[in-house]
Amino acid sequence: MKTVLNTRKAIIPATLAAMMLLGACGNGEPAKEAAASTDSSKSAGASTGGVQKVVWWHAMGGDNGKAIDKLVADFNAAHKDIQVEAIFQGSYDESLTKMKASMDSNSGPSIIQVYEIGSRYMIDSKAITPVQKFIDAEKYDTSSLESNITGYYTLDGKLYSMPFNTSNPILYYNKDMFKAAGLDPEKPPVTYEEITAAAKKLSKDNVSGASFAIYGWFMEQFFANQGAELLNNGNGRDKLATASNVNTDAGVKTLTWWKDLVDSKAAINLGRKTDDTKKAFAAGQVAMILDSTAALRGIVNSVSGKFEVGTAYLPKPADAKDGGVVVGGASNWILNNKSEAEQKAAWEFIKYLSAPEQQAFFSVNTGYFPITKKAYDQQIVKDNMTKYPQFKTAVDQLHATKPNKATQGAVMGVYPEARQITENAIEEALAGKKSPKDALDAAAKEISGKIADYNKTVK
CATH class of the missing domain: 3.40.190.10 (Periplasmic binding protein-like II)
Structure with a gap:
């Protein structure tokens, strides 16, 4: 062939x-x-x-x-x-x-x-x-x-x-709920730790503090926001990537935080569809969600003036290195x-x-x-x-992004498949079927195998 x-x-x-x-x-x-x-x-x-x-x-x-x-x-x-x-x-x-x-x-x-x-x-x-x-x-x-x-x-x-x-992805939040919970609606949370603290205060009266769709794109963005590369070989930019880094510290830290949010009832897991988190947000059932900037107008219009929509940068750990969004x-x-x-x-x-x-x-x-x-x-x-x-x-988040291999974005020939494998891992961890580390270890091994198969076809 x-x-x-x-x-x-x-x-x-x-x-x-x-x-x-x-x-x-x-x-x-x-x-x-x-x-x-x-x-x-x-x-x-x-x-x-x-x-x-x-x-x-x-x-x-x-x-x-x-x-x-x-x-x-x-x-x-x-x-x-x-x-x-x-x-x-x-x-x-x-x-x-x-x-x-x-x-x-x-x-x-x-x-x-x-x-x-x-x-x-x-x-x-x-x-x-x-x-x-x-x-x-x-x-x-x-x-x-x-x-x-x-x-x-x-x-x-x-x-x-x-x-x-x-x-790029941003945090959407309900400013009215922030006020009611005693949170400053003009100072949205920007770190994992602040998201957790805010979500716990917001979770009451059949309202969940947060819900993040199980979307591989979000995990990729969390990596970049920590200045961490998703793939080896300079995120696949120095030469063809040969291995996934999804199970490194940036991934494990993120998925552990995400799981803790759900386990503590500060966040609710609504599955893989961003449409479902958007609907819950518009209905006033969830106080914070993640979604694309391209969804902004639709989200604001769907709220129909029922509450004020706030937006903030994608969150990251308090000790994260310089990064940004892809x-x-x-x-x-x-x-x-x-x-x-x-x-x-x-x-x-x-x-x-x-x-x-x-x-x-x-x-x-x-x-x-x-x-x-x-x-x-x-x-x-x-x-x-x-x-x-x-x-x-x-716009500010785009311009604040520090240019490096992490924020430039990963490149690999099996990206769509790798994204789905990552979503499977997130799903397993949130459901308690595997620990975040075990789920991501298995995902990294499977993705790396797919990359190896692909690389054989282009050498």
């Missing part, structure tokens, strides 16, 4: 199977509509009458999809020589599977939106042209791009894809089985999406971060900050 490094057409079966297991962080929207058929793009990239066609596969449904349609329509109106067709392909996992199926023909996209945890896989597939090539060719100015966002998609000094929709969401990748003209046209569209005006529009209409600092100068972003002042917490 040819490996992915020998041909871009060979897609690693084990990795694709893993990617079908789980959606990415940052609230990659579930597919609510039927995905468009790839048949509609069989003439992808065809140039007719001097007009270059660009096909963009994305995973944004609902209101996010409407925002994308508006961006594309405006681009097409302003660029008569390039016409972009945006095609919703369902979830991130479904989109990747369709990309694999299209590699033997020219039916695939010019650009594909891929969740952040698919980055190692996309690089190893040899199916893409790094955007760094276009940046270098025209000396494109990247100075205004958020370095804590582009850093995730940069390996060996090369930016492989252009960030598009970006988020960006979630997705980026846009240019496929290399297209003509040079089509790839250049794709790059023109990516530049358009990255400009302050478009980033401002997309941020306000979806809740994701702008990837460029200049977007915050746009009036619609300023107005949105006034309407949703809680969003400032997310």
Whole structure:
């Protein structure tokens, strides 16, 4: 069998199977509509009458999809020589599977939106042209791009894809409950220890102090917030990772704290779905939750003025080293089985999406971060900050993040599967089936085995 490094057409079966297991962080929207058929793009990239066609596969449904349609329509109106067709392909996992199926023909996209945890896989597939090539060719100015966002998609000094929709996790809390419990609503807890103390005071009258969804993304973020690397070999950035660090001190300390919260009845375990913790929070049944910054507008609106929503940084141990959060969401990748003209046209569209005006529009209409600092100068972003002042917490947290290998984010080819294995471990520990250390030891061993299998396919 040819490996992915020998041909871009060979897609690693084990990795694709893993990617079908789980959606990415940052609230990659579930597919609510039927995905468009790839048949509609069989003439992808065809140039007719001097007009270059660009096909963009994305995973944004609902209101996010409407925002994308508006961006594309405006681009097409302003660029008569390039016409972009945006095609919703369902979830991130479904989109990747369709990309694999299209590699033997020219039916695939010019650009594909891929969740952040698919980055190692996309690089190893040899199916893409790094955007760094276009940046270098025209000396494109990247100075205004958020370095804590582009850093995730940069390996060996090369930016492989252009960030598009970006988020990070924050703490949401009920300010009214804080006041009633004698807590200062303007001084939210920022450490594990403070979360525990506040949760115990908030837990009364059929109200739970906190509930954190069993989500592997949260564990990854807790690692980064302690300046701890989730994988060996510089989080998989110095060279291919060979082992998981999920069972090291950062993981054991976090899961022990989490379990103690649940065991003491200061927190309630509502399972794996962030939708369930959001509903409980909106209903006034839970005082504190964790969720993506991209969920902010929906959470505030769901409360409907019943209480004031507060936001705070992701908590960390009091003795944690310098760290911060890792960006979630997705980026846009240019496929290399297209003509040079089509790839250049794709790059023109990516530049358009990255400009302050478009980033401002997309941020306000979806809740994701702008990837460029200049977007915050746009009036619609300023107005949105006034309407949703809680969003400032997310922006400040991004800018306060200390750049290092931990906060740059882990990269591995079996990330979705590793995330599910971590969730299984958290679930076992919270249920008392295993100690936090034993659960994470087993998870680290299993993840490391998956990584080893993957690495064999790319050597």
